[in-house]
Amino acid sequence: MKFNLNTILLPRQTIPRYVIAAATLTLMIPLAASSQSVLNGSFETLSGSVANSTSGSYTVNFGGLPVNIATGWTLGVSGNNAGYDGIITVNGAPVSDFNPIAVADGQNAVFLQGAGTVSQTLNLNPGQYLLSYYLMGRSGSAGGSGINPVTASLSGGLVNDMETPVNTDVTSASDWTLYSDNFTVTSAGSYTLTFTGDDPYGTDGDHTTFVDNVSIATVPEPSSLALTGLSVLGLFFARRFRRNCSI
Numbered sequence: 353m354k355f356n357l358n359t360i361l362l363p364r365q366t367i368p369r370y371v372i373a374a375a376t377l378t379l380m381i382p383l384a385a386s387s388q389s390v391l392n393g394s395f396e397t398l399s400g401s402v403a404n405s406t407s408g409s410y411t412v413n414f415g416g417l418p419v420n421i422a423t424g425w426t427l428g429v430s431g432n433n434a435g436y437d438g439i440i441t442v443n444g445a446p447v448s449d450f451n452p453i454a455v456a457d458g459q460n461a462v463f464l465q466g467a468g469t470v471s472q473t474l475n476l477n478p479g480q481y482l483l484s485y486y487l488m489g490r491s492g493s494a495g496g497s498g499i500n501p502v503t504a505s506l507s508g509g510l511v512n513d514m515e516t517p518v519n520t521d522v523t524s525a526s527d528w529t530l531y532s533d534n535f536t537v538t539s540a541g542s543y544t545l546t547f548t549g550d551d552p553y554g555t556d557g558d559h560t561t562f563v564d565n566v567s568i569a570t571v572p573e574p575s576s577l578a579l580t581g582l583s584v585l586g587l588f589f590a591r592r593f594r595r596n597c598s599i
């Protein structure tokens with residue numbers, strides 16, 4: 353039997369209102385749990401100035417930068433545990449392998465030399481996530497001893513990924529390589545994201561890698577995407593119903 357919506361014996365606006373209300377409520381359901389995203393992922397917000405010098409680019413005690421120089425992040429203490437770290441900038445500095453022409457995003461990036469570290473603690477709700485970050489190896493010229501393997505980790509063993517970027521001459525944005533890791537949070541709480549250099553400073557030199565443009569994004573679950581699709585379809589048919597009723 354063929355039905356025509358125009359022949360249904362109900363008030364003209366009753367069905368559209370209910371359909372629209374249900375579809376609207378469905379669209380209001382979040383695709384993934386709201387969580388704190390990475391703060392200052394490109395290290396652009398600093399509590400002080402950075403210069404092309406030992407004191408102006410390394411953290412204490414080897415240099416003069418505080419370990420919390422980059423808002424939201426904690427760098428390691430340079431000279432501790434065979435690690436050194438700090439901030440590089442492309443803002444008007446001479447070009448060298450510690451002052452590249454371009455970083456992955458903005459003007460600043462972190463360098464991890466030897467067993468250097470940088471970390472941030474953030475709150476995450478249950479859900480699926482994608483961690484993304486850019487790495488670039490230091491050139492072996494100008495006193496450097498090449499790249500430093502870097503491990504990205506998230507407390508609870510959610511992420512534990514060691515990457516060795518391509519050694520480059522650090523002269524363009526294309527020298528940076530994007531890396532990403534999917535992970536799932538099952539319990540809401542505080543989690544610490546850490547980047548650690550894996551080649552401790554020693555007799556083989558100061559292997560160094562740069563880190564920039566760090567982000568964590570929620571990944572919509574398939575069921576949520578399907579629910580959103582159904583709600584959009586409901587709105588479409590509701591609009592068509594209302595148009596037919598007005599004829």
